[in-house]
Ligand SMILES: C=CC1=C(C)c2cc3[nH]c(cc4nc(cc5[nH]c(cc1n2)c(C)c5CCC(=O)O)C(CCC(=O)O)=C4C)c(C)c3C=C
């Protein structure tokens with residue numbers, strides 16, 4: 001097992017706004033929200049008992065280039081101090097921790113090679129990439145959660161759904177220039193983060209590891225090993241934690257770590273820590289608020305504008321059955337931004353809704369499209385859309401919000417429409433990410449002394465395994481993540497199962513196409529027979 005340490009986060013907050021998924025608008029209340037586990041800590045990945053994954057081609061597919069930093073820092077011959085003593089028991093937390101951190105960070109980085117691994121979703125770079133990208137996405141058991149007994153269906157189902165969905169997705173990607181801008185933007189964020197770290201006297205290399213497209217997380221890890229990184233901070237680029245995003249990426253990482261234990265000891269010995277979510281960080285909240293403020297001022301009557309937060313949805317069962325903290329974190333995030341806006345003298349009304357649902361199951365509500373229509377009917381005339389679950393422009397901002405929802409809003413009687421840009425490389429935001437990395441450094445590789453310390457400390461201890469278990473009660477029932485889809489005649493039994501299942505799915509498809517009856521017709525993927 002690898003080192004386990006959680007870094008401190010702000011104390012849990014009592015928020016004054018109550019969100020109700022059946023209502024479109026927030027209401028004010030004096031009842032504090034139920035407390036929940038604060039995720040503003042860092043965790044580390046342990047080589048767990050997750051089964052080995054198949055078909056990984058780390059060496060060959062490694063095309064990743066680390067973003068490089070030109071800054072130089074004097075090397076100290078002193079050994080790094082024991083960060084635990086400086087950071088474990090203080091109760092007024094953040095400020096004291098920060099001061100101590102700036103005192104020791106130069107010593108701490110001495111003789112270390114620090115790496116930051118940015119985790120992100122990835123997106124197809126060309127239209128030809130769309131179907132295989134979708135395959136990787138739907139083959140992820142954190143995206144389509146089949147019970148373990150049906151695990152053999154995961155890949156055939158992914159193949160089937162990706163082929164069925166590809167034409168619609170391709171249209172979307174074609175309309176935003178023929179591919180996703182995600183890789184470019186994430187690389188730029190990595191560069192900016194590295195410069196910001198440099199400016200704060202932390203020379204570090206930043207790596208990008210995508211979940212479903214290049215550069216894959218496996219490639220990033222290969223490069224990290226080649227570069228001999230000794231301390232790694234893992235930073236998912238999703239402000240709020242969801243099983244389906246950060247959770248999935250961390251689960252994959254965990255399986256890479258456990259998979260590689262047998263081959264080399266590098267990953268076992270590499271000290272690391274994970275920042276699972278960071279939506280409540282001051283810099284992020286302030287950067288978002290500033291962007292909103294700027295856009296509000298473009299409206300003829302800024303004070304009359306409804307601020308419309310639109311988050312990517314997740315299936316309702318993730319939150320209600322598995323325990324995904326996504327919704328709670330999203331609501332808290334919106335509350336924090338609204339509080340900051342109020343501090344700046346703006347008292348606009350706001351709404352939170354969820355977009356981009358896929359498939360036949362119920363997703364988090366209210367849905368963005370229905371909410372826009374309802375707001376129009378209620379006489380709202382000015383709407384400012386704020387994409388809240390992601391920090392880069394992507395297909396769902398550039399196409400879904402800017403085109404589809406804008407059109408819907410105008411049709412629904414909204415007269416003035418605006419959209420807040422994604423954060424991208426906004427300097428306050430990047431600087432805050434750099435601070436998050438720096439604040440987590442003392443916890444890289446720090447070990448728990450005892451369970452008692454874990455329970456009493458403001459810096460509780462845990463592992464990604466525990467984190468995922470806390471937020472995902474169904475996790476044990478899921479198969480390990482699919483790393484790479486292998487076509488062809490391999491010897492593994494899984495492939496045989498897959499082939500058999502694929503034949504079955506194919507037979508179902510033929511039946512469905514010929515009879516006009518079945519799930520795909522119900523879901524609207526196939527049109528009804530004439
Ligand atoms: C916080 C962000 C995201 C969550 C939560 C999320 C969950 C989720 N997504 C799908 C299905 C699809 N997502 C797709 C694209 C996509 N998703 C996110 C972010 C979250 N997804 C981003 C940033 C992107 C875009 C990447 C890009 O190329 O620009 C797609 C592909 C696009 C399409 O065909 O619509 C699918 C499909 C599910 C099922 C899910 C939760 C279970």
Ligand SMILES: [Fe+2]
Nearest residue numbers: 121312313356
């Ligand atoms: Fe998505």
